[in-house]
Amino acid sequence: MTKPHLLQIGNVTERMRARFEAEFEITRLFDTPEAERAAMLAARGAEFVAVATDGHWGVPPYVMQALPNLKVVSSYGVGYDAIDATGAAARGILVSHTPDVLNDEVADTAILLWLAVYRRLVPADRWVRKGAWEEKGAFPLTRSVKGTTVGIVGLGRIGQTIADRVQAFGAKVAYHSRTPKPVDYPYFDNLEAMAAECDALICITPGGPGTRHIVNATVLSALGPEGVLINVSRGSVVDEPALVAALESGALGGAGLDVFEAEPKVPDALKRMENVVLTPHVGSATVETRQAMGDLTCDNLSQFLKDGTVVTPVPECRGL
Numbered sequence: 001m002t003k004p005h006l007l008q009i010g011n012v013t014e015r016m017r018a019r020f021e022a023e024f025e026i027t028r029l030f031d032t033p034e035a036e037r038a039a040m041l042a043a044r045g046a047e048f049v050a051v052a053t054d055g056h057w058g059v060p061p062y063v064m065q066a067l068p069n070l071k072v073v074s075s076y077g078v079g080y081d082a083i084d085a086t087g088a089a090a091r092g093i094l095v096s097h098t099p100d101v102l103n104d105e106v107a108d109t110a111i112l113l114w115l116a117v118y119r120r121l122v123p124a125d126r127w128v129r130k131g132a133w134e135e136k137g138a139f140p141l142t143r144s145v146k147g148t149t150v151g152i153v154g155l156g157r158i159g160q161t162i163a164d165r166v167q168a169f170g171a172k173v174a175y176h177s178r179t180p181k182p183v184d185y186p187y188f189d190n191l192e193a194m195a196a197e198c199d200a201l202i203c204i205t206p207g208g209p210g211t212r213h214i215v216n217a218t219v220l221s222a223l224g225p226e227g228v229l230i231n232v233s234r235g236s237v238v239d240e241p242a243l244v245a246a247l248e249s250g251a252l253g254g255a256g257l258d259v260f261e262a263e264p265k266v267p268d269a270l271k272r273m274e275n276v277v278l279t280p281h282v283g284s285a286t287v288e289t290r291q292a293m294g295d296l297t298c299d300n301l302s303q304f305l306k307d308g309t310v311v312t313p314v315p316e317c318r319g320l
């Protein structure tokens with residue numbers, strides 16, 4: 001029996017590839033030179049019933065339009081701002097993602113950055129390596145997270161997991177989202193008002209137009225000269241030039257950033273700052289969690305082949 005055709009966008013692990021190959025004929029979009037991809041899809045687009053992609057590449061609009069028989073998109077990642085899920089749902093295309101299996105890892109990354117900024121982990125490491133401990137003596141005192149107030153921007157699956165950890169460190173939690181949640185922490189419908197009450201903000205909303213630059217110059221200035229911004233959501237959530245300006249002028253105290261507006265490009269100004277910790281979008285990037293995400297990405301496609309449903313549809317596609 002001939003296998004259904006799957007268009008693969010981006011890279012997959014060996015384990016995922018083995019499962020895809022057992023069930024699908026695979027065409028890797030990136031095997032075709034960029035300039036020839038539209039022509040390849042114009043010729044072969046009708047073959048594909050499935051797309052496998054990830055949160056970074058998503059499904060570019062020209063690809064979505066070129067696949068008239070597409071039925072399912074399985075994305076390796078929970079954020080799906082690079083996929084037009086509403087447009088897909090209108091065409092009856094199921095979009096799935098990988099929620100929950102990465103909550104702990106991303107929350108750990110947020111805490112890692114938060115502690116690293118407060119305790120100045122990276123400069124302290126450099127202090128030892130460059131011999132300053134022997135030459136100059138003790139490293140300057142840092143700041144404690146205990147007793148501080150942390151504002152979670154987006155109290156969803158990961159945000160809640162971060163909140164639990166933050167409390168374990170003796171810090172207080174507040175949160176901002178569009179709707180209040182059934183929790184005991186103070187809710188702020190206004191982000192600037194929350195920033196004014198917090199020592200640190202941890203951003204963990206989805207990306208996309210709804211959250212673009214919600215952390216702007218006004219919010220950063222409300223957070224203040226001692227304030228710390230942690231962003232593990234999407235680069236688009238923070239107005240990056242405003243962030244650089246706030247850090248340069250001292251209007252903001254420090255930042256821990258896993259995501260950037262033009263990844264993998266990171267402003268040189270940020271790279272020069274001692275009060276900033278930078279990681280290359282590694283929120284979920286451990287062997288264990290990536291394996292769980294890969295398995296779920298494959299499970300979604302396997303289930304689709306069995307009964308036309310997926311395990312974890314994005315909210316826009318529930319009920320299709």
Ligand code: NDP
Pocket residue numbers: 078079080099100102106153154155156157158159176177178179180204205206207210211214232233234258259281282283284285
């Ligand atoms: P959820 O959907 O569970 O939570 C998202 C939260 O954001 C909800 O509480 C939602 O509440 C809130 N929210 C949505 N829109 C807005 C808005 N415009 N303003 C304020 N709050 C908003 O998602 P997850 O917790 O599973 O994941 C969150 C995001 O984390 C992903 O979409 C992805 O972008 C990012 N992520 C980053 C990773 C990394 O490697 N750095 C890894 C994994 C995820 P409400 O609807 O009430 O507003």
